[in-house]
Amino acid sequence: xxxxxxxxxxxxxxxxxxxxxxxxxxxxxxxxxxxxxxxxxxxxxxxxxxxxxxxxxxxxxxxxxxxxxxxxxxxxxxxxxxxxxxxxxxxxxxxxxxxxxxxxxxxxxxxxxxxxxxxxxxxxxxxxxxxxxxxxxxxxxxxxxxxxxxxxxxxxxxxxxxxxxxxxxxxxxxxxxxxxxxxxxxxxxxxxxxxxxxxxxxxxxxxxxxxxxxxxxxxxxxxxxxxxxxxxxxxxxxxxxxxxxxxxxxxxxxxxxxxxxxxxxxxxxxxx
Amino acid sequence: xxxxxxxxxxxxxxxxxxxxxxxxxxxxxxxxxxxxxxxxxxxxxxxxxxxxxxxxxxxxxxxxxxxxxxxxxxxxxxxxxxxxxxxxxxxxxxxxxxxxxxxxxxxxxxxxxxxxxxxxxxxxxxxxxxxxxxxxxxxxxxxxxxxxxxxxxxxxxxxxxxxxxxxxxxxxxxxxxxxxxxxxxxxxxxxxxxxxxxxxxxxxxxxxxxxxxxxxxxxxxxxxxxxxxxxxxxxxxxxxxxxxxxxxxxxxxxxxxxxxxxxxxxxxxxx
Numbered sequence: 001x002x003x004x005x006x007x008x009x010x011x012x013x014x015x016x017x018x019x020x021x022x023x024x025x026x027x028x029x030x031x032x033x034x035x036x037x038x039x040x041x042x043x044x045x046x047x048x049x050x051x052x053x054x055x056x057x058x059x060x061x062x063x064x065x066x067x068x069x070x071x072x073x074x075x076x077x078x079x080x081x082x083x084x085x086x087x088x089x090x091x092x093x094x095x096x097x098x099x100x101x102x103x104x105x106x107x108x109x110x111x112x113x114x115x116x117x118x119x120x121x122x123x124x125x126x127x128x129x130x131x132x133x134x135x136x137x138x139x140x141x142x143x144x145x146x147x148x149x150x151x152x153x154x155x156x157x158x159x160x161x162x163x164x165x166x167x168x169x170x171x172x173x174x175x176x177x178x179x180x181x182x183x184x185x186x187x188x189x190x191x192x193x194x195x196x197x198x199x200x201x202x203x204x205x206x207x208x209x210x211x212x213x214x215x216x217x218x219x220x221x222x223x224x225x226x227x228x229x230x231x232x233x234x235x236x237x238x239x240x241x242x243x244x245x246x247x248x249x250x251x252x253x254x255x256x257x258x259x260x261x262x263x264x265x266x267x268x269x270x271x272x
Numbered sequence: 273x274x275x276x277x278x279x280x281x282x283x284x285x286x287x288x289x290x291x292x293x294x295x296x297x298x299x300x301x302x303x304x305x306x307x308x309x310x311x312x313x314x315x316x317x318x319x320x321x322x323x324x325x326x327x328x329x330x331x332x333x334x335x336x337x338x339x340x341x342x343x344x345x346x347x348x349x350x351x352x353x354x355x356x357x358x359x360x361x362x363x364x365x366x367x368x369x370x371x372x373x374x375x376x377x378x379x380x381x382x383x384x385x386x387x388x389x390x391x392x393x394x395x396x397x398x399x400x401x402x403x404x405x406x407x408x409x410x411x412x413x414x415x416x417x418x419x420x421x422x423x424x425x426x427x428x429x430x431x432x433x434x435x436x437x438x439x440x441x442x443x444x445x446x447x448x449x450x451x452x453x454x455x456x457x458x459x460x461x462x463x464x465x466x467x468x469x470x471x472x473x474x475x476x477x478x479x480x481x482x483x484x485x486x487x488x489x490x491x492x493x494x495x496x497x498x499x500x501x502x503x504x505x506x507x508x509x510x511x512x513x514x515x516x517x518x519x520x521x522x523x524x525x526x527x528x529x530x531x532x533x534x535x536x537x538x539x540x541x542x543x
Contacts, residue, residue, distance in 0.1 A: 054415050076419075083417035094408035098400075108416050111318060111423075156416075 348450020
């Protein structure tokens with residue numbers, strides 16, 4: 001396998017919900033060891049894109065390739081083989097509520113490896129130490145805070161030492177110290193283990209800190225893909241507005257499409 | 273009356289029928305996946321979780337023992353009080369154990385055990401799986417290449433079917449015991465006589481059909497419960513809605529299946 005082959009590639013991905021096009025022609029290619037941040041405002045299609053990538057949604061058009069294999073048309077076995085090579089941190093952590101923190105982290109190891117129970121226990125401690133939560137093994141997810149759940153989710157995502165890690169808003173809801181710790185972890189994993197990371201976020205500070213490339217999603221399309229520097233010195237008003245966090249600009253705060261006055265008066269669009 | 277006015281109720285009936293067929297199809301697919309996954313899990317890795325299955329048996333079945341025991345004793349007592357005057361009229365009070373056994377072992381035992389289990393196990397499974405769907409836990413399982421059917425559904429199916437059969441046995445015995453209690457205390461039928469009359473009255477068919485039905489009801493409960501739980505959408509409200517639907521639909525299906533199987537056994541398994 002050539003080293004320049006992308007580990008993940010999106011080709012012409014489109015997704016419709018009830019006839020509304022949420023993703024239009026998404027193209028992105030991620031190289032091994034690269035950290036790509038996908039940024040964009042709420043409702044721009046970030047989460048939908050991530051769900052298409054991990055196979056939770058099937059794109060209406062286009063393909064998602066992992067190591068050159070088309071995940072959209074893979075059978076269950078192929079898909080499982082691909083999935084064992086990547087990890088995902090869900091926005092809420094998505095911990096299994098019926099299991100303890102330790103069991104959550106141990107589950108992928110118990111399911112996919114033949115490791116001895118003692119080694120699994122040791123690995124669980126190691127992964128939890130990486131996110132700073134080693135003493136929390138025996139607690140239930142309901143007994144820890146939202147930020148901690150996220151960190152446990154990360155420990156679980158890296159349990160099998162994945163080659164690619166997907167993060168859905170890894171730093172939202174975390175305090176500044178935990179945010180830096182997670183950012184540092186992303187950088188470390190890349191530096192030490194050459195882990196590729198795709199981070200969906202709207203935390204610009206974090207995106208600039210970790211990303212080799214940033215891709216900005218707006219209205220279901222990438223309007224810019226490039227190194228962070230390009231985003232700092234851009235002439236595109238939409239990007240500048242988002243990066244600098246300005247309320248006024250080409251990106252409207254209001255996403256409602258109907259006429260405000262007509263709505264207040266109780267008129268239907270056809271009445272006017 | 274215009275054509276569209278005539279057609280509208282028809283359309284509604286059609287939509288309902290379509291929804292019902294889609295529902296049955298959904299359960300059918302889940303059943304198919306469960307069977308293929310179950311058979312594969314017996315022979316190949318990753319195997320079905322024995323520990324999880326036993327845990328589910330305890331959670332769904334063993335904890336239902338007290339409530340099913342109570343229900344069945346009361347049903348036995350009720351039957352005895354209801355039937356005794358009628359039988360006395362015909363001077364057949366001695367046949368009370370026969371009537372109770374014939375009503376209980378093939379019919380009331382499995383039926384009432386299943387109805388209680390619907391509220392006990394069915395609702396619990398739907399609410400649990402539904403909450404997991406809402407909390408993205410199902411997405412997380414799939415994304416870590418863990419098949420939710422193997423991991424969640426199959427242990428519950430095995431546990432529910434085995435426990436419904438086991439609870440049917442318990443229900444049968446305790447219903448007869450309830451009858452025996454009243455017979456001994458109030459009607460002057462000796463417990464030994466009650467016991468032997470019951471044993472004489474029962475045929476292999478009575479007991480076997482009851483147990484087969486118990487297994488089928490258990491299967492219906494768990495398949496409906498899993499299907500409803502896995503198709504939850506829309507947060508906490510969705511979980512509540514599906515849990516109610518799970519209980520109502522299970523009970524309906526159990527009553528229909530009871531009728532169907534009683535008829536089948538009547539025609540194809542003569543005494």
